[in-house]
Amino acid sequence: MTIELYQSHHSTCSQKVRITLAEKGLPEKDKDWIAHEINLGKFEHLTPEYLKINPNGVVPTMIHDGAVLIESSAIVEYLDEIIPENPLTPEDPVARAGMRAWMRYIEEVPTVAVRVPTFANMLAPARYLKYSDDEFASHADRLPLRKRFYQRMTQKGFGEADVNYAKEQIRQTCERIDRAVEGHGGPWIMGDRFTLADALVASLIDRMDDLGYAYLWEGELPGMEAWLAALQDRPSFRACFYPGARISERYPEVYRTAREIEAERGY
Amino acid sequence: MGLELYHSDHSTCSQKVRICLAEKGLDWESHVLHFATGDHLTPEYLKLNPNGVVPTLIHDGEPVIESSVIVEYLDEIHPEPSLSPADALGRARLRSWMRYMEEVPTPAVRVPSFNRVFRPLRYENATEEEFEARVAKMPLRKAFYRRMGRIDGFSEAEMDNAIAQIRQTCERIDAAIRETGGPWILGDQYTLIDVTLTPLIQRMADMGYTPIWEPDLPEMTAWFERIKARPSFDQAFYANTNLSEKYGEYLIPEENRDD
Numbered sequence: 198m199t200i201e202l203y204q205s206h207h208s209t210c211s212q213k214v215r216i217t218l219a220e221k222g223l224p225e226k227d228k229d230w231i232a233h234e235i236n237l238g239k240f241e242h243l244t245p246e247y248l249k250i251n252p253n254g255v256v257p258t259m260i261h262d263g264a265v266l267i268e269s270s271a272i273v274e275y276l277d278e279i280i281p282e283n284p285l286t287p288e289d290p291v292a293r294a295g296m297r298a299w300m301r302y303i304e305e306v307p308t309v310a311v312r313v314p315t316f317a318n319m320l321a322p323a324r325y326l327k328y329s330d331d332e333f334a335s336h337a338d339r340l341p342l343r344k345r346f347y348q349r350m351t352q353k354g355f356g357e358a359d360v361n362y363a364k365e366q367i368r369q370t371c372e373r374i375d376r377a378v379e380g381h382g383g384p385w386i387m388g389d390r391f392t393l394a395d396a397l398v399a400s401l402i403d404r405m406d407d408l409g410y411a412y413l414w415e416g417e418l419p420g421m422e423a424w425l426a427a428l429q430d431r432p433s434f435r436a437c438f439y440p441g442a443r444i445s446e447r448y449p450e451v452y453r454t455a456r457e458i459e460a461e462r463g464y
Numbered sequence: 465m466g467l468e469l470y471h472s473d474h475s476t477c478s479q480k481v482r483i484c485l486a487e488k489g490l491d492w493e494s495h496v497l498h499f500a501t502g503d504h505l506t507p508e509y510l511k512l513n514p515n516g517v518v519p520t521l522i523h524d525g526e527p528v529i530e531s532s533v534i535v536e537y538l539d540e541i542h543p544e545p546s547l548s549p550a551d552a553l554g555r556a557r558l559r560s561w562m563r564y565m566e567e568v569p570t571p572a573v574r575v576p577s578f579n580r581v582f583r584p585l586r587y588e589n590a591t592e593e594e595f596e597a598r599v600a601k602m603p604l605r606k607a608f609y610r611r612m613g614r615i616d617g618f619s620e621a622e623m624d625n626a627i628a629q630i631r632q633t634c635e636r637i638d639a640a641i642r643e644t645g646g647p648w649i650l651g652d653q654y655t656l657i658d659v660t661l662t663p664l665i666q667r668m669a670d671m672g673y674t675p676i677w678e679p680d681l682p683e684m685t686a687w688f689e690r691i692k693a694r695p696s697f698d699q700a701f702y703a704n705t706n707l708s709e710k711y712g713e714y715l716i717p718e719e720n721r722d723d
Contacts, residue, residue, distance in 0.1 A: 252636075266553075268560040271559035271563055272556070274555075274559060275555070291523070293537075297536065301532060301533060302530075306604065342568065344628075345625045348621065348625075362607050373514075
């Protein structure tokens with residue numbers, strides 16, 4: 198079995214797949230699976246060659262024995278089906294539907310929300326501030342998905358209302374993790390089994406942590422904090438977040454904590 | 465076993481589930497919620513569905529939420545006739561289509577739907593305070609309502625983008641049928657992606673947007689004709705489930721209005 202992953206070290210959706218690969222017994226990049234690093238800063242995800250395998254122009258894309266798979270949520274379910282050992286999905290159909298409702302929530306709410314501070318605090322200063330209006334507009338035009346996200350943003354990232362709403366959505370996610378862990382008895386979102394819901398939300402919470410937003414949950418949500426500590430202790434987490442995998446390491450020259458940015462910017 | 469559905473006649477996500485129930489030949493008990501009176505935001509309903517949206521399926525007392533999850537659940541507990549490919553790769557292709565359907569056309573159809581019908585119907589005559597109080601109660605999609613606004617509606621750029629997203633969806637359906645040979649999106653088998661895209665395309669057709677696809681996407685146009693010929697279509701779209709039937713006066717283009 199050969200698994201190749203077109204990915205980016207610091208992309209949260211690539212991290213979702215890497216943590217799942219590690220959980221399924223394939224932890225090591227370039228040994229258990231082959232990595233093809235896509236440099237998002239050089240827009241390698243928008244080349245005609247890459248768009249042929251992934252028409253959405255996003256990472257990751259997985260190639261399994263020649264078959265092309267896209268969409269991180271679909272890829273992780275596929276991995277869980279073809280490698281039955283250490284199942285990451287509940288056997289009971291109602292619990293499985295509960296996990297999938299979590300997956301849909303993760304896609305709609307925190308996945309979208311973390312892009313806002315990521316762009317406002319890191320990618321705008323690292324990549325876009327030097328663009329003219331025309332350059333920025335023509336960049337947005339090239340994207341098969343999420344054009345409006347870029348058009349709403351401008352080169353400076355997002356404004357106060359957008360950043361505050363994103364923080365509110367992350368706080369809601371953390372509260373829901375907290376309630377799920379408390380309600381199902383923990384240590385994981387669905388109870389005693391680590392599932393795809395944990396695998397998908399892990400990189401989003403880690404991104405917020407990396408950007409300095411741990412204050413959104415620290416000291417207030419004990420169930421969620423116990424979940425995060427257990428997550429960070431898992432071998433799959435360490436395999437996924439190898440050195441250089443965090444956005445603070447990718448752009449150290451522009452990195453400042455959320456608190457430092459808020460002191461200056463006001464939000 | 466008992467199936468109950470909390471839904472709304474004209475909500476596209478409710479329609480996705482009703483088509484699936486009809487394809488499976490299942491009987492179900494109906495609980496219709498009215499958005500105008502805020503039925504979806506009551507404490508009792510939020511206990512079943514913390515996202516405060518329709519639909520919610522109750523199966524033997526257990527709530528199942530999210531239309532994409534509900535249709536997959538129904539396909540698992542009632543495997544005949546199957547609406548998912550039998551092999552893992554086929555299922556992954558189905559699921560990547562489902563994720564695209566949720567991210568792109570599902571939010572896109574809300575933009576003209578709200579601009580042309582729901583905003584003037586529900587929000588235009590509310591006060592700014594009432595509007596903000598209503599939005600503040602919504603567990604999801606607050607930003608969508610704030611971008612729309614009570615009076616202004618979505619900008620031209622938002623509308624253009626939504627129409628472009630629907631066009632992209634139609635192009636992808638057309639290309640998929642050419643690649644697989646059809647008659648359905650994944651080939652021979654009618655699947656959950658045909659089920660869940662149907663109400664979105666029907667909503668656009670109902671609002672008069674067929675020119676987005678009809679002139680130059682013959683495979684997609686023929687696919688939609690085949691969809692409408694299935695008995696499940698008439699069962700899911702019973703009387704007064706289309707916006708044109710319920711709120712037709714809002715759909716008349718400005719230039720053709722008498723008043």
